[in-house]
Amino acid sequence: MRIVSADSAAAILDEKFTPVSLVASASVLVNPPYREPFARLAEPIFKEVENGCELILQEASLCRELLSKVKADVVHLDMTLGAVPIEAISPVELSNMKLSSKARQQILKVLPALRKAAGEIKRAYGVEVLAIGKESVPVRVAELTAGAEAVLFACAKAVREKKNLLLGLPSACQPKIADDSVCLYSLLPAEHDVRGYAEDTEGILRKVNIVETLNPCARGFRALKIKPLS
Numbered sequence: 001m002r003i004v005s006a007d008s009a010a011a012i013l014d015e016k017f018t019p020v021s022l023v024a025s026a027s028v029l030v031n032p033p034y035r036e037p038f039a040r041l042a043e044p045i046f047k048e049v050e051n052g053c054e055l056i057l058q059e060a061s062l063c064r065e066l067l068s069k070v071k072a073d074v075v076h077l078d079m080t081l082g083a084v085p086i087e088a089i090s091p092v093e094l095s096n097m098k099l100s101s102k103a104r105q106q107i108l109k110v111l112p113a114l115r116k117a118a119g120e121i122k123r124a125y126g127v128e129v130l131a132i133g134k135e136s137v138p139v140r141v142a143e144l145t146a147g148a149e150a151v152l153f154a155c156a157k158a159v160r161e162k163k164n165l166l167l168g169l170p171s172a173c174q175p176k177i178a179d180d181s182v183c184l185y186s187l188l189p190a191e192h193d194v195r196g197y198a199e200d201t202e203g204i205l206r207k208v209n210i211v212e213t214l215n216p217c218a219r220g221f222r223a224l225k226i227k228p229l230s
Helices: 049-067 091-095 101-125 137-161
Strands: 003-013 019-030 039-048 074-077 128-131 165-168 173-177 181-186 195-199 208-214 222-228
Touching: 003 049, 003 137, 019 049, 019 137, 039 049, 039 137, 049 074, 049 101, 074 137, 091 101, 101 128, 137 165, 137 173, 137 181, 137 195, 137 208, 137 222, 173 222
Parallel strands: 003 074, 074 128
Antiparallel strands: 003 019, 003 165, 019 039, 165 222, 173 181, 181 195, 208 222
C-alpha cells in the first residue's frame, strides 16, 4: 500500500525554550517497508504555535500537490480521530468523540474546508483521506521530514537575518547533519530505522554553526542552537 501523508514540525524557541512559531510543513509518499519518504514536498511556514490547528488545511493541500506527481492508495492526515474518512466526519459525530472542548472547537473551525479538500482529493485521485494522526507511521515519517526541512529553513533564516536561533525538533528523534543533508532518525521503540531527511542544495549548512542540546523544559525533545558564521 502506497501512502501519502503530511505533518508540520519543529519550532523556533525563545530563550526559555518556549515554542514561538512552527517552522515547516511536509508531505511525503511512503512505500513498503514504510521507513522513509519515497517522494516529498516541503515548505516553510513560520506560523505562530497557537494557529497550529489551521495547518491541517495546508497539510491537506500539500498532499494534493504531491498526489499530482505520484500515485497513492490512501492519504493519512495528522488528526487522531480513529482513522475515519474526513468526509464522514460531521459536527454531530465530532461531538461524540473523546476530545477536549478546545480541540473540538478548533476542529469545527476548519472542518468544512477540510471536508471540501478531502472530497476534492477523492474526486481527482480516487483516494480516501483518513484522520488517523499519530497512529500512522507515514505521519511520523512526514513529521521527521518536516523537522529535517525545518533545520534548513531555520539555518537560512539565521543567515538572512544575521542572528542566532534556537530550533526545537520533533519528539524522540536524533539529528544527523552532514555537509549536504539533514536526517532525523526516530528514537521511539520499534522505529529505529524510521527517518526523514532533507537535502541541502544551496549549501546553507556551510554558513552556520549548529550545536545540539537537550530541551531542559520538555523531556524527549532536542534542540539545535544555530549560529550564522561571520
